[in-house]
Structure formats: structure tokens, C-alpha cells
Amino acid sequence: MKNVSIWLDELEKKSFKRLDKDINVDVLVVGGGITGISTAYHLSTGDLKVCLVEKNKLMEGVTSRTTGKLTYLQENIYSKLVNYHGRNKTKLYLDSQKEAIKIVNSIIDSNKIECNLEKVSSYVFDYDDIESIEEEIKLLNDFGVDLKLSDVLPTGDNINTSYFIEDSYVFHPLKYLSSLVNICCDRGIKFYEDTKIISIEEDDDGYYICKSDDYNIRAKYVVIAVHYPYFLFPFLMPFKAYLEKSYIEAFKVEKNYKFSAINITKPIISTRYYENNKDIYQFYLTNSHNYCVKNDEEKNFEELFQCREEEADYVWSNKDIVTNDLLPYIGRINDSNIFIGTGYNTWGMTNGSLAGKIISDLILDRKNRYIELFSPNRKLNIGNFLKFPVALWSSAYSFIKTKVSKNKEWYSDRVRFEKRNGKNVGIYIDDDNHEHIVYNLCPHMKCSLIFNEIEKTWDCPCHGSRFDIDGKSIEGPSNYDITYSEE
Ligand SMILES: Cc1cc2nc3c(=O)[nH]c(=O)nc-3n(C[C@H](O)[C@H](O)[C@H](O)COP(=O)(O)OP(=O)(O)OC[C@H]3O[C@@H](n4cnc5c(N)ncnc54)[C@H](O)[C@@H]3O)c2cc1C
Incomplete structure (x- = not known):
């Protein structure tokens, strides 16, 4: 059993040198996960001089440990969003997730990227909370989603009640992103690894001086794609967000049933299949918890192992930021030329891809209908804060x-x-x-x-x-x- 994500274990990727001199660019992207690399990709077609710096190695952060589902059925998020934001914004969130899936598909298509993309059915189910499942079904029907109902999974497992869509996908996130990195390199974008940005200061000309451990980068625009933008918002956590941690195992199976599934009450159970040229793996994710509450990692992994009889081939864990109003923070910080993308509530394959598009549209002064929805400048909702x-x-x-x-x-x-x-x-x-x-x-x-x-x-x-x-x-x-x- 390997204690590493299957994506990282399989990936052969380029390495990049550390920044070795002061440089000037139009756009500095900080962070080499799905947010940073997607942003660099969308900027790569323009005339701007762009560079991306990563404090460790590209694609080895949270993105390397995802389950790699591209779906707009995200537990029962829509009924929760309606309570916080009303129907119009909730529908807009639904549209944004569908659009993110289209964006990824179109990038894969137009660049002929080999990343094990598979169209699969995406199920949401629950053994206990039938009421919430029914509420979500009604809302999604009102929004015109082509939902199907079922009480069994394609494996034949009985799940009481569930709904599913047929237009969702799974992929190998790191093969996808390393292809984007190669395309960006061909288009002149520079990447630096082992280069950590430790402070950002504005100079008199409205440019930003971004200090790394050794050298400075002067940039007109700065994109903070670091998962947790600590040096801008040290107190995002615990006041506006918390961390959700989960444990994942992947084991070999005989058949690819071509679906993904997730339930809505704790313990969260999430699954998908992944097929490479040689083997088929099933992923099993569970034991999700607020990171502060359960710190005994030996016990947490043990609880994962107890859920299945199969011996796992891979095991790993991951954590993501959950915001207190369940919407990501994507966009421009106030009137500055600093942009962030974070807080994806464990749905960063869609939201990180979308962040790349929204942030690049903002920099290139293009319209984007989701700018307001995800604005990082939205007010802290006091009602939500009290529920937090x-x-x-x-x-x-x-x-x-x-x-x-x-x-x-x-x-x-x-x-x-x-x-x-x-x-x-x-x-x-x-x-x-x-x-x-x-x-x-x-x-x-x-x-x-x-x-x-x-x-x-x-x-x-x-x-x-x-x-x-x-x-x-x-x-x-x-x-x-x-x-x-x-x-
Ligand atoms: C268990 C689990 C399963 C998930 N499964 C799915 C899924 O199936 N589908 C889905 O849509 N989403 C999923 N997600 C969510 C998704 O994985 C994340 O939301 C997404 O990967 C976050 O990407 P990112 O680019 O923001 O962060 P990261 O991938 O962490 O990238 C940030 C990068 O910035 C670098 N960095 C940090 N600070 C600095 C600095 N000062 N200078 C330079 N570089 C810096 C880091 O080293 C890192 O490489 C899952 C999350 C979890 C926890």
C-alpha cells in the first residue's frame, strides 16, 4: 500500500528552477495548483508577460490529492445556498458549475489532452436524510436540471433513494494540469519552483513588489492562488472559513461501473472509478471532519481502513477550505490589481477552473457573468457568522x-x-x-x-x-x- 495519491504516483512531470534574479512581469501568478495553472493557461493566449511561482513543486498541493470529479451535483449544496443567497444566486452557481465543466472539456478537446477524461453518471444519495434529498430534487427540477431517480447504484447496491445526472465527468487532474503547463511554456509563460512569495507591497507607480526568499518580482497584476491566502487574510480562518479533512483509499477492481457518487450526511461517503491502461481502481473517501475536531491521524486512517474489506493499493488524505456562506472567494480584492481564488468547499475542480477564467477575464477587462457572485469583497453575512x-x-x-x-x-x-x-x-x-x-x-x-x-x-x-x-x-x-x- 502506498501512502501517496494515485495521481502523484503516476505522474511524470517537468521540474522548474528556482527564481535566480529580480524580474519584471505584467502578471505574477502565485501558486501552482488548479487555480494558478488554469489562470496562467487563460492568460497565455494574450500579449501579457506572465510568470507563475510555486513555493514547493507544481501540482503537489491540495489539487494533487483530490478525487478528480467534475460534477455540478455537489451533495445537497443547492438547498443550502438557497437559504443563504436566495434562488437567483443559487441558479447562477448551478450555471457556473456547468460552465466550468464545459470550459475544461473544451480545453481538453481543443488541445487533444490525454487525461483519462470519462463521461460518467453522478449520483447523490443518502440512507437517512430522505427529506433533504427530496428538497434538493425539487429545487433542481425547478431549475430545469434533467435529473433521474434511482434506489440502486449501477453496482446493484441498494441506496434507498438517490438522484443522478448523466452529463458529469471524472479525469486525471494532474495529467490535465501538466498538459496545461506544457502549453503555457510553449506560449512563453515562465514557471519557477521552490520560490515562495513572502510579502507583497505596492510601489509608487501602482506596481507590486513581490518578495520571495531571495529575489523580487515586480508585477502590474498579482494572482494569489495559494489555497489559503495567509499574507492577505491571516484571519480568513477561523472567522470566515474552516478546514474539512477527508481520507481516501484506492483499490483495484474488476469492472469500471462508470459512475461517481456522494451522500449528504456524515460520515460522507464518496466514490468514483479510475481506469488507466493497465488497471481499474475504485476510490473510497470517508471520515470527513472539521480539521480541528479529530487530530489523531493514526485513528483517522484506521477508521478509513475499517470501512472496506479490500486491501488498498493507495491511501492518502486531503483537506479543503469550507466558507461560511458556501460560495468560493474568486476575484479582485477591492480596487486593487490583486486577485484571489480560494474557498471551494471541496469542489475545486470546477471552481478552480472557473477561477482561472474569471480572474483572467478581470485582468483582460472582459465581461464575465459570475464576477459579482463570487466577489471576495462581499460582506461577511452576520446570520451565517452566528451559525458558525x-x-x-x-x-x-x-x-x-x-x-x-x-x-x-x-x-x-x-x-x-x-x-x-x-x-x-x-x-x-x-x-x-x-x-x-x-x-x-x-x-x-x-x-x-x-x-x-x-x-x-x-x-x-x-x-x-x-x-x-x-x-x-x-x-x-x-x-x-x-x-x-x-x-
Ligand atoms: C478529500 C478531497 C477530495 C476532493 N475531491 C474533489 C473532486 O472530486 N472534485 C472537485 O471539484 N474538487 C475536489 N476537491 C477540492 C479540490 O481538490 C480543491 O478545492 C482544489 O484542488 C484547490 O486547488 P488550489 O489551486 O486552490 O490549491 P492547491 O492545489 O493547494 O494549490 C496552491 C499552491 O500554492 C502554493 N503556495 C502556497 N503558498 C505559496 C506562496 N507563498 N508562494 C508560492 N506558492 C505558494 C502551494 O504549495 C500549492 O501548490 C477535493 C478536496 C478534498 C479535500
């Missing part, structure tokens, strides 16, 4: 737990905590008895960190930042390392 205490409390609970009890049950014999030079440090001792020392404080909101025995990382139990054993930041919110130095 679970996220706030769970962050606060984790924060207190790390400070007060130190949660001994989370730590093994290979992990120690000490004070060095007056600072709290965490020490991990590797197989060769070598000590790896880090500052044990998350730069985001000062939670103490816990050691993740499965993935060998230091994780923040409050908001999900992750660092490698030597303190290098792997995932946000925090953009900063926790590398220990003796000075």
Missing part, C-alpha cells in the same frame, strides 16, 4: 488543548518537547537517531503543534498548517517556516 460557532469553538478548543494538556496521547517516544534558548521546541528523532528540531509554535495564530506520526509532519491542530520535520512550511494557513536556529 462550531468552527470557532473547535479552533479555540484545539488551541486550549495544545496549551493546557499538551495532549500526551498524540506523541510517541520519538517526539520530545523542550525549552531551548528560552523558546519551546519540538524534537523528532529519526531512524538514524538524528534530532530534527523545530520551534513548536504555529506562526499563524500561535497554537502549539502536534506531530503527525503517519505523514511525519508537524501539524497545527487549530487551523491545519503543516511543516516538515525540519520546519519548512508545506501547507497553509501559515506561509512561514518554523526552522530552529541556535542564535
Whole structure:
């Protein structure tokens, strides 16, 4: 069993050098996931000088661990959106998701991209909450969606009641994105890896000076496609969003039943098939939870394994940002020339692709009917905010737990905590008895960190930042390392 996503394991991709001098561009795209690469692709047909920088390696962030479904049936999101935003905006969201699927299809078609794209049926079902299923069916019928009903899946499994569409897709997200990267390179876009943007400042001419660890990039427009835009909104989490984490396994099966499915109540169960030239895999995702609530990764993976009898070939986990009004934040920040795309509520294959189109349309001064819907400047909805205490409390609970009890049950014999030079440090001792020392404080909101025995990382139990054993930041919110130095 491999502890890596099947997409990353199969991918052969180019590598790119680190930024090695100061440069000037029209557009700087920060972040090499689906949002950043889609934006670069849409800008690549114009005359603008564009570059994309990635702090680690391209396509190794959240996008590398998705299940790769392209569908507009996203649990029962439409009944929830109606409560928050009314019918018109909800219908517009539905249109946007259909359009995102068209955009991806048309890019694949016109560039003849080989990315295992398959048209499949997309099911939403539930064993218990029949009322919510019926509510969603009624709404989607009102919106004119061609829904079919069924009480069994194509595998013959009984699921009480479900609805499905026949025009959804699954694909290999990283094969798709690496083709976009190749096309962008051919069209003159420059990519840099191992280049982290740590600050953005406006100069007197209205340009932005974006500082990386070593060099500066001067840009007229900056696209922040970093999943969690920490250096702009350190407090997006926990006040406007929380992290949802899930666990996935892929195992070989005999037949590709050509459907994907998801239920609507916890524990979320999601599945799809993936067929390469050699084998057919079924994916099984479950155990989704607010990241702050369940921090014991060994137990979380164990719960995944208990769901199936089959031995998994691949196992991995992933987390995504869920916003408090269930709409992504995509677009221009106030009147500036800084743009963001984030908060996809676990539907980033469509929303990240759409973000690329919306942001490039904004930069190129083109019309786009979804600009207002996803505007990052929309007001924090106080009603939703009051419904959001679970996220706030769970962050606060984790924060207190790390400070007060130190949660001994989370730590093994290979992990120690000490004070060095007056600072709290965490020490991990590797197989060769070598000590790896880090500052044990998350730069985001000062939670103490816990050691993740499965993935060998230091994780923040409050908001999900992750660092490698030597303190290098792997995932946000925090953009900063926790590398220990003796000075
Ligand atoms: C379990 C799970 C399953 C999912 N399955 C699906 C699905 O089937 N269909 C679907 O539509 N969506 C799915 N999603 C959601 C989707 O995977 C994400 O929403 C999407 O991949 C997010 O893409 P991104 O480009 O915003 O982030 P990322 O892919 O994380 O890209 C951001 C990049 O920015 C880089 N970066 C960060 N900070 C800096 C910096 N300071 N300087 C330079 N670079 C930086 C990071 O290293 C990273 O590579 C799923 C999510 C989860 C959690």
C-alpha cells in the first residue's frame, strides 16, 4: 500500500528552477495548483508577460490529492445556498458549475489532452436524510436540471433513494494540469519552483513588489492562488472559513461501473472509478471532519481502513477550505490589481477552473457573468457568522488543548518537547537517531503543534498548517517556516 495519491504516483512531470534574479512581469501568478495553472493557461493566449511561482513543486498541493470529479451535483449544496443567497444566486452557481465543466472539456478537446477524461453518471444519495434529498430534487427540477431517480447504484447496491445526472465527468487532474503547463511554456509563460512569495507591497507607480526568499518580482497584476491566502487574510480562518479533512483509499477492481457518487450526511461517503491502461481502481473517501475536531491521524486512517474489506493499493488524505456562506472567494480584492481564488468547499475542480477564467477575464477587462457572485469583497453575512460557532469553538478548543494538556496521547517516544534558548521546541528523532528540531509554535495564530506520526509532519491542530520535520512550511494557513536556529 502506498501512502501517496494515485495521481502523484503516476505522474511524470517537468521540474522548474528556482527564481535566480529580480524580474519584471505584467502578471505574477502565485501558486501552482488548479487555480494558478488554469489562470496562467487563460492568460497565455494574450500579449501579457506572465510568470507563475510555486513555493514547493507544481501540482503537489491540495489539487494533487483530490478525487478528480467534475460534477455540478455537489451533495445537497443547492438547498443550502438557497437559504443563504436566495434562488437567483443559487441558479447562477448551478450555471457556473456547468460552465466550468464545459470550459475544461473544451480545453481538453481543443488541445487533444490525454487525461483519462470519462463521461460518467453522478449520483447523490443518502440512507437517512430522505427529506433533504427530496428538497434538493425539487429545487433542481425547478431549475430545469434533467435529473433521474434511482434506489440502486449501477453496482446493484441498494441506496434507498438517490438522484443522478448523466452529463458529469471524472479525469486525471494532474495529467490535465501538466498538459496545461506544457502549453503555457510553449506560449512563453515562465514557471519557477521552490520560490515562495513572502510579502507583497505596492510601489509608487501602482506596481507590486513581490518578495520571495531571495529575489523580487515586480508585477502590474498579482494572482494569489495559494489555497489559503495567509499574507492577505491571516484571519480568513477561523472567522470566515474552516478546514474539512477527508481520507481516501484506492483499490483495484474488476469492472469500471462508470459512475461517481456522494451522500449528504456524515460520515460522507464518496466514490468514483479510475481506469488507466493497465488497471481499474475504485476510490473510497470517508471520515470527513472539521480539521480541528479529530487530530489523531493514526485513528483517522484506521477508521478509513475499517470501512472496506479490500486491501488498498493507495491511501492518502486531503483537506479543503469550507466558507461560511458556501460560495468560493474568486476575484479582485477591492480596487486593487490583486486577485484571489480560494474557498471551494471541496469542489475545486470546477471552481478552480472557473477561477482561472474569471480572474483572467478581470485582468483582460472582459465581461464575465459570475464576477459579482463570487466577489471576495462581499460582506461577511452576520446570520451565517452566528451559525458558525462550531468552527470557532473547535479552533479555540484545539488551541486550549495544545496549551493546557499538551495532549500526551498524540506523541510517541520519538517526539520530545523542550525549552531551548528560552523558546519551546519540538524534537523528532529519526531512524538514524538524528534530532530534527523545530520551534513548536504555529506562526499563524500561535497554537502549539502536534506531530503527525503517519505523514511525519508537524501539524497545527487549530487551523491545519503543516511543516516538515525540519520546519519548512508545506501547507497553509501559515506561509512561514518554523526552522530552529541556535542564535
Ligand atoms: C478529500 C478531497 C477530495 C476532493 N475531491 C474533489 C473532486 O472530486 N472534485 C472537485 O471539484 N474538487 C475536489 N476537491 C477540492 C479540490 O481538490 C480543491 O478545492 C482544489 O484542488 C484547490 O486547488 P488550489 O489551486 O486552490 O490549491 P492547491 O492545489 O493547494 O494549490 C496552491 C499552491 O500554492 C502554493 N503556495 C502556497 N503558498 C505559496 C506562496 N507563498 N508562494 C508560492 N506558492 C505558494 C502551494 O504549495 C500549492 O501548490 C477535493 C478536496 C478534498 C479535500
